[in-house]
Amino acid sequence: MKLMWFHLMPxxxxxxxxxxxxxxxxxxIHSSLFDPQRAHHMYNDFMDELEFAxxxxxxxxxxxxxxxxxxxxxxxxxxxxxxxxxxxxxxALCVMGNSIALYNPPTxxxxxxxxxxxxxxxxxxxxxxxxxxxxxxxALGQNxxxxxxxxxxxxxxxxxxxxxxxxxxxxxxxNQQRYVNIWPRPVQRPHPPVWVPGGGSVETWRWCAEMEYVxxxxxxxxxxxxxxTMMGFWDEMKRIGKDMNPxxxxxxxxxxxxxxxxxxxxxxxxxxxxxxxxxxxxxPRFAMxxxxxxxxxxRAGIESQVGRAAKEQRTNIAVSKSAREYDAILDxxxxxxxxxxxxxxxxxAIAKEMNVGHLMLLLxxxxxxxxxxxxxxxxxxxxxxxQLRDLFDDEWEDHWWPTPMADENRAKVSAPRMMAAE
Amino acid sequence: xxxxxxxxxxxxxxxxxxxxxxxxxxxxLAGFAxxxxxxxxxxxxxxxxxxxxxxxxxxxxxxxxxxxLDSLFEFALxxxxxxxxAGCRGATLMGASVGGALAMEVAAIWPDSVGKLxxxxxxxxxxxxxxxxxxxxxxxxxxxxxxxxxxxAYNALIAAPGNADAVEWPIETVRAREASARYLWPNxxxxxxxxxxxxxxxxxxxxxxxxxxxxxxxxGALRDGIAGPVTVETIAGAGHxxxxxxxDAVADxxxxxxxx
Numbered sequence: 001m002k003l004m005w006f007h008l009m010p011x012x013x014x015x016x017x018x019x020x021x022x023x024x025x026x027x028x029i030h031s032s033l034f035d036p037q038r039a040h041h042m043y044n045d046f047m048d049e050l051e052f053a054x055x056x057x058x059x060x061x062x063x064x065x066x067x068x069x070x071x072x073x074x075x076x077x078x079x080x081x082x083x084x085x086x087x088x089x090x091x092a093l094c095v096m097g098n099s100i101a102l103y104n105p106p107t108x109x110x111x112x113x114x115x116x117x118x119x120x121x122x123x124x125x126x127x128x129x130x131x132x133x134x135x136x137x138x139a140l141g142q143n144x145x146x147x148x149x150x151x152x153x154x155x156x157x158x159x160x161x162x163x164x165x166x167x168x169x170x171x172x173x174x175n176q177q178r179y180v181n182i183w184p185r186p187v188q189r190p191h192p193p194v195w196v197p198g199g200g201s202v203e204t205w206r207w208c209a210e211m212e213y214v215x216x217x218x219x220x221x222x223x224x225x226x227x228x229t230m231m232g233f234w235d236e237m238k239r240i241g242k243d244m245n246p247x248x249x250x251x252x253x254x255x256x257x258x259x260x261x262x263x264x265x266x267x268x269x270x271x272x273x274x275x276x277x278x279x280x281x282x283x284p285r286f287a288m289x290x291x292x293x294x295x296x297x298x299r300a301g302i303e304s305q306v307g308r309a310a311k312e313q314r315t316n317i318a319v320s321k322s323a324r325e326y327d328a329i330l331d332x333x334x335x336x337x338x339x340x341x342x343x344x345x346x347x348x349a350i351a352k353e354m355n356v357g358h359l360m361l362l363l364x365x366x367x368x369x370x371x372x373x374x375x376x377x378x379x380x381x382x383x384x385x386x387q388l389r390d391l392f393d394d395e396w397e398d399h400w401w402p403t404p405m406a407d408e409n410r411a412k413v414s415a416p417r418m419m420a421a422e
Numbered sequence: 423x424x425x426x427x428x429x430x431x432x433x434x435x436x437x438x439x440x441x442x443x444x445x446x447x448x449x450x451l452a453g454f455a456x457x458x459x460x461x462x463x464x465x466x467x468x469x470x471x472x473x474x475x476x477x478x479x480x481x482x483x484x485x486x487x488x489x490x491l492d493s494l495f496e497f498a499l500x501x502x503x504x505x506x507x508a509g510c511r512g513a514t515l516m517g518a519s520v521g522g523a524l525a526m527e528v529a530a531i532w533p534d535s536v537g538k539l540x541x542x543x544x545x546x547x548x549x550x551x552x553x554x555x556x557x558x559x560x561x562x563x564x565x566x567x568x569x570x571x572x573x574x575a576y577n578a579l580i581a582a583p584g585n586a587d588a589v590e591w592p593i594e595t596v597r598a599r600e601a602s603a604r605y606l607w608p609n610x611x612x613x614x615x616x617x618x619x620x621x622x623x624x625x626x627x628x629x630x631x632x633x634x635x636x637x638x639x640x641x642g643a644l645r646d647g648i649a650g651p652v653t654v655e656t657i658a659g660a661g662h663x664x665x666x667x668x669x670d671a672v673a674d675x676x677x678x679x680x681x682x
Contacts (some may be wrong), residue, residue: 137608138559145604146492173492285559289607291600295593302589 001351001391002398004094005053005377006062006252006360009046009080010071012367013038014278024283025070026134039073045370046073047080051087052374053363056381060092060125062360064197064218065099066132067139071279078112085120086413092402093120094360096197096216097127101147102140105175106154107182110161114186121411122187122404127216128155129197134282137289145291150174162191193400195250195358200229201297205236208248214358214400216250220280221321223253223350224333230354246357247398253347254362256337257379264337269326271366272335277324279366335365340383348388357392358400425460425468425475432503435490438483439508440475443468446680449476449510451501453519453542453663454557454569454635455580456481456598458591463665466673471680474508478521480601482594488601494612497605498527502535514680516540518665519636520602523612529625530617539621539650540676542628543662545602547640548611555635557610558603571632571659575666618647625652626679628672630660653679 014025014033022030050061063080066072074080081095093116098109117124130136130151137144153172160168160180167181186192195214198204208215215233219226233249242248254275256268293301323332330337336346351359363380364373404410425442440457442464448471450464457475467473479500480488491497501524505511515536517525522544529536548554560568569576582591606612625648629638638656645652655675660667 141608143604143607144558145488145600145607285561285564289558290596290603293596295597298593298596299589302592 001388002059002358002401003385003388004060004062004358004360005058006362007046007050007364008064008071008362009073010275010279010366011073012042014070018278019281024286025279025281027068027138027286029068029070042073047083049364049370049373050084053377054088054091056377057385058091058381060094062094062096064096067135078116081116082119085116092125093123094125095127096195097129099131099136100128100154100158101150102131102136102142103154105177106157107161107177107180110158111182113192114182114184117186117188117192118184123402124192125195125402126192127195127197133289133292134286137292138286144289147292148294159191162186187405188403193402200232201294202236202300203294203296205233206240209237209240209242214248214250218252220334222333222335225321226251227354230356234355244355245396246355246392247396247400249356250358250360251354251356252360252362254335254365255343255380256335257340257343257376257384259339261338261342264339267372268335268337271368272329273324273326274366276329276334340379344384344387348391351391357396357398430504430507432507435479435487435500435504436485437504438477441473443472445471447472447474447510447513449474449505449508449513449515451476451478451517451521451525452481453521454602455595458482458580458594459583461665463669463672466670467676470677474510476504476508478524478601480604481598488604491604494527494605498524498531502528502532511535512537514538514540516676517544518542519662520545520606523606526614529623530614530620533620533622536623539623539625540628540679541625541644542664542672543630543633543636545606545610545636546612546614547643548609552637552639554610554637557635558599568634569661569663571661571667576663579666615643615647618644619649621648622650624650626676627652627654628657628664628675630657630662630664630667632660633662635662
């Protein structure tokens with residue numbers, strides 16, 4: 001299986017009273033809480049951590065896009081990925097992703113992803129999220145009633161821009177361009193692998209299956225809450241006749257590893273409570289702009305309330321999504337902590353049960369320091385990773401992984417590397 | 423006497439029209455949430471004129487036609503066509519709140535199609551120094567107090583009646599908000615001030631004095647910008663949805679205007 005190191009880049013110095021005295025971590029979080037000089041250090045620490053993860057042997061390092069957000073300091077993940085492309089060699093770069101409906105014109109995404117694919121020598125995974133309502137509709141003012149239509153059209157335009165050899169005209173409902181002819185073109189042909197992070201909507205599952213894209217469930221609530229969604233995904237794949245290749249799916253999990261169980265319990269308390277107490281403090285008025293959720297999904301949600309309760313009872317996976325105290329965070333499975341053997345055993349069981357071949361790991365979360373992040377990352381790489389590597393590979397092939405240029409054809413990059421020596 | 427219900431069609435968009443009363447025709451475009459049910463203000467209004475409550479695309483009774491419309495102009499065109507299909511071309515056009523934004527556009531773009539215009543707290547204007555409240559970024563339990571002075575009045579409008587489909591009713595409620603967002607997102611500024619000079623018909627502007635969504639002071643901008651004669655009336659004790667807070671006061675003001 002593939003083990004991928006994911007960074008959200010949270011602002012690590014939100015005040016202790018944040019939850020009590022500030023309405024939201026997202027959209028209208030106050031600028032007085034942001035210190036650019038502290039952010040200078042945060043960004044550099046975070047990029048050190050990503051490069052460290054690459055050095056430790058993770059299959060991919062992952063970045064994502066958020067706006068006006070106190071737990072996600074990457075309005076442009078492409079900027080970070082561009083630096084990582086120069087300072088890593090073999091690790092895949094997973095940009096998870098660009099909210100393609102936000103770009104005007106969307107060919108901007110086709111261009112920048114093609115740049116990243118060229119700079120990295122074909123190591124890009126291209127993530128195409130619709131984007132959260134907070135990011136898309138409120139922070140960037142996109143119309144919720146048109147967002148998904150724009151998303152689908154942007155997708156079609158980007159794919160055509162990547163694959164059409166000749167200059168073409170695009171006369172879409174929302175985008176019109178007389179001349180589309182992007183330079184550069186991506187290294188990977190016909191295009192980089194496309195991964196789609198999404199919620200639990202049946203429409204997204206079907207679309208990913210139809211397009212042969214990877215579906216990723218990037219929940220912050222861990223494997224217990226995610227199990228039902230992934231079971232739904234695989235039920236749908238079975239129903240529409242797709243194979244059960246675990247590499248069709250990705251899943252996100254917070255993990256904290258230490259030499260002893262007690263040490264793990266002690267080390268990760270503060271960052272876990274920081275993340276779940278402060279970083280997920282979102283004003284509910286920003287959660288549901290009208291039209292963002294399709295009527296089919298609304299209908300399924302209303303109709304399944306009774307069914308879901310019964311299913312949760314049957315599968316024993318009724319999980320609270322409001323825990324903020326450490327023991328509840330662990331009990332609900334938001335964060336997995338323990339010794340390397342304990343963590344490996346649980347992740348192996350989870351990956352098998354969820355049938356997920358791409359496991360994205362948040363080994364930095366909340367206000368975790370660089371030192372602790374690197375400890376967590378190194379221990380995971382040395383003692384957990386070897387116990388998970390073989391999973392699925394004897395049975396399934398990952399058709400959705402980047403295919404970089406041959407090593408001998410790649411540029412010899414001489415970007416300075418100071419951190420690795422630390 | 424109950425109101426009648428007719429389904430009309432204009433260029434592929436179907437719409438429900440509720441009618442009541444007799445006399446001069448008045449086309450009514452409802453406000454935020456549309457008309458999920460008949461409201462007493464329309465009864466009061468129907469004692470003075472023939473009320474034609476036309477459902478706008480996406481609002482209750484308006485199907486999903488909003489999904490075909492991608493701009494304010496396309497919404498205005500559909501509204502113009504539906505008003506004509508309802509037999510109300512040249513009649514009085516009354517629009518409240520989000521419906522008022524479209525009534526203004528119709529009167530500005532097709533001045534000959536509107537005999538008289540009634541605007542009740544219309545969306546469309548935006549003053550940096552005194553901006554409208556964002557009606558789509560609200561906690562569900564705060565909307566009632568935002569919309570009305572009378573506690574529970576808005577919630578009663580959108581509450582599912584006993585015979586309603588428990589699944590479809592709440593979806594229809596969300597759809598109405600989506601429809602308004604589709605042409606007014608993100609800040610409800612339509613820049614109609616550039617077109618107000620094209621409105622030449624007699625116009626009545628009504629505003630609840632306690633409107634917490636659209637600032638009552640915006641009435642002055644309409645009075646100053648509209649080319650035709652403008653009467654401004656303030657409805658005391660009413661919020662944004664004055665038709666729910668003070669139904670008789672709204673209907674009486676309109677009746678006086680129709681007689682004038």
